[in-house]
Amino acid sequence: MSIRLAINPLTWTNDDMPELGAETPLETCLAEAKQAGFAGVELGNKFPRDAATLGPILARHGLALASGWYGSRLLERDVDAEMSAAEPHLALLQAMGCGACVFAEVSRAIHGERTTPLSHRPVLSDADWAVLAPRMTEMAQRMSSRGLRLAYHHHMGTVVQSEAEIDRLMAETGPEVGLLLDTGHLAYAGGDPLRAARRHVGRVAHVHCKDVRAATMAAALRQDLPFLAAVLEGVFTVPGDGAVDFATVFGVLAEGGYAGWLVVEAEQDPAKAHPLTYARLGHDHAAALAARAFTR
Known part of the structure; x- marks a missing residue:
């Protein structure tokens, strides 16, 4: 698979705060994603979840399905139970020809809680890691047998948020567990997307190209805002409107042989950030940098 650009529908309509973009139909999201230049989209809350329905809708817009989020609870249930819970999602991704599953452990997570400060987010004990890592490795092995790579999404407000936690996850899981490198979440967590890309490029299975507004991020951290409050702020x-050095990150990914989706993702209030305007900005910036990095 060559490098292709996709966008997450969070630009138009928010999964965690459904009132944001509630009035925007799926057809608008897809039509504007194509208009902005994207080849694919990730799943969102307005997407039908069966391939027989979703496939023709995406085909009508000339879009592929890049992947979709799955929130696991491997700290709370074994792999058999998790595979059973994940089956409808995995079956959809498989039927739609996806190569990776966006996968995040959401046990104890606070990212969807609107009044809980980020400083209250869960932190794993050594005993927790001893449960989570082998279960995730087994989960990834089972998914791999179906042609899907587990792409682990580190995320603010969850048990794997910091750069050190990403490092530990990669160290304690098998090679079947891939990494979803999310530049915005890692920057917000105080990490360095470039350093993480260099360290784990061989495990990167999916990329979310999210930018951060440095001053807003600093204020959110200073005020210890809940995650969703910071999003509203x-x-x-999108790439090109913030502080992340995508040119250098893309260069590291290219040198490491990454071949997959680059997904523009920037959850914003669509009433403040006009979706098509930002979709175009994110596409054009990422496309120009990717063309230079991946065609050397």
Whole structure:
């Protein structure tokens, strides 16, 4: 698979705060994603979840399905139970020809809680890691047998948020567990997307190209805002509108042989950040940098 650009529908309509973009139909999201230049999209809350329905809709817009989020609870249930819970999602991704599953452990997570400060987010004990890592490795092995790579999404407000936690996850899981490198979440967590890309490029299975507004991020951290409150303040934006050095990150990914989707993702309030305008900005910036990095 060559490098292709996709966008997450969070630009138009928010999964965690459904009132944001509630009035925007799926057809608008897809039509504008194509208009902005994207080849694919990730799943969102307005997407039908069966391939027989979704496939023709995406085909009508000339879009592929890049992947979709799955929130696991491997700290709370064994792999058999998790595979059973994940089956409808995995079956959809498989039927739609996806190569990776966006996968995040959401046990104890606070990212969807609107009044809980980020400083209260869960932190794993050594005993927790001893449960989570082998279960995730087994989960990834089972998914691999179906042609899907587990792409682990580190995320603010969850048990794997910091750069050190990403490092530990990669160290304690088998090679079947891939990494979803999310530049915005890692920057917000105080990490370095470039350093993480260099360290784990061989495990990167999917990329979310999210930018951060540095001043807004600093204020959110200073005020210890809940994650969703920071989103409403505008902590995230599309590539080209923030502080992340995508040119250098893309260069590291290219040198490491990454071949997959680059997904523009920036959850913002669509009433403040006009979706098509930002979709175009994110596409054009990422496309120009990717063309230079991946065609050397």
